[in-house]
Amino acid sequence: MTLRFEIVLKEWPQFAIGLGNTVWLCGVSMLLSLVLGALFLAPLTAHSRNVRRVAQTFVDAGRCVPFLLLTYFVYFALPAVGIILDKWTAALATLVLYNTAYMAEILRAGWVSLPPGQIQAGRAFGFRGFRLLRRIILPQVLIAVGPVIGNQLIQLIKDSAFLSIITIPELTYAANSVQSYYFVPFESFIAATLLYWMLCSGIEWVVRRSERWASFVRRSHA
């Protein structure tokens, strides 16, 4: 058995397009679910215990759903109740829906770890409501949970491979179509694996750099 990696090299545009689709799908849905997760903070940290409990149950349940099953829900079950999405919208909706539960929980944990004095000081300086959230709370929460968000992005990229099952042409789909056309399964999937590895290592590197930057910012403000 000879390995034919030259086929993978020849078909590099397919892999590049697949990688590009993986990156933009995950990037866009990460940003959207960051915003939605931040909006979810209001019920998660509400004064009313019942509101808090309902929101927390919702988030916990969301984190129990396997990604593929959620994809099937959005793509195959929603049309039964009259919501018909094309595959790209379905893919993006699934990624955002799935990731929002995790982002809400990550942001909540960051919020809880924030010293209460910060919020009280912000109030004393006249910050209220949305401005308090935007200027005082969110910047600190985001710096605190930055590394966790990085890990979640890596998780999201790996879950997005399931989208190949609903024929979204992302990286795993590209590898599968190259392997079935030329019958080079090992070469093709190893190439995809290495590309995922590079992508995830890149994110880890950025997270490490930004951690160093965050501690520098914190020190220079202290």
Place this chain on the structure above:
Amino acid sequence: MLELAALFDLLEGAGITVGVCSAAIVAGIPLGLAIAAGRTGRNPVLRAICTVYASLVRATPVVTFVMLIYFGIPAFGLEMSPLPAAVIALTLNTGAFNSEIWRAAIVDFSRGQLEAATAFGMTRRTAFWRIMFPQIWRTALPPLVNEMTLLIKASPAIAIIGVVELTRKARQIAEYTYEPLPAFGSALLIYGVVLAVLIVAARWVEGRLAERRVT
């Protein structure tokens, strides 16, 4: 509502999910320990191999990895049917994640105890099994259980090579009953129950361990 026959069909899929995941969990925990031992050991070649393996596999989506094992390994002349390929792929995958947990527990272990063991004339192997392991498995248990829940959630990946597990079964039922909502909804509930049972069992074991440490 789901008919009784369809429900039993779904439970059969759940059985495959639970069976394959249990096999992978049982095999993956010692595999993770072995990789962690390689990563923290003295042999530089073994250390490099184990480190690269863990890093590569942890960055690979489970779907891609399952296809690599099932379609890629036969290229070297080793034919496999889907079910064993699924168990092997999930074991190799969870083993890489487990190695990270075991490694953290090994690195955090108190040096003083190991030095004391050496002073008593224990070999590294004896010190590991008699002194270190009985302590680190307690620290490693909660993150290991967390990894088990992640494995169960990633297990629908084995459907892509034709193993009819819970998610695949739900899709089949949705197709022949023309009613996707009850099929996927029931599958969702079954996943919830399986994960809840695992988490409650783990909490119970942790509670027992904590009691024993107090007395």
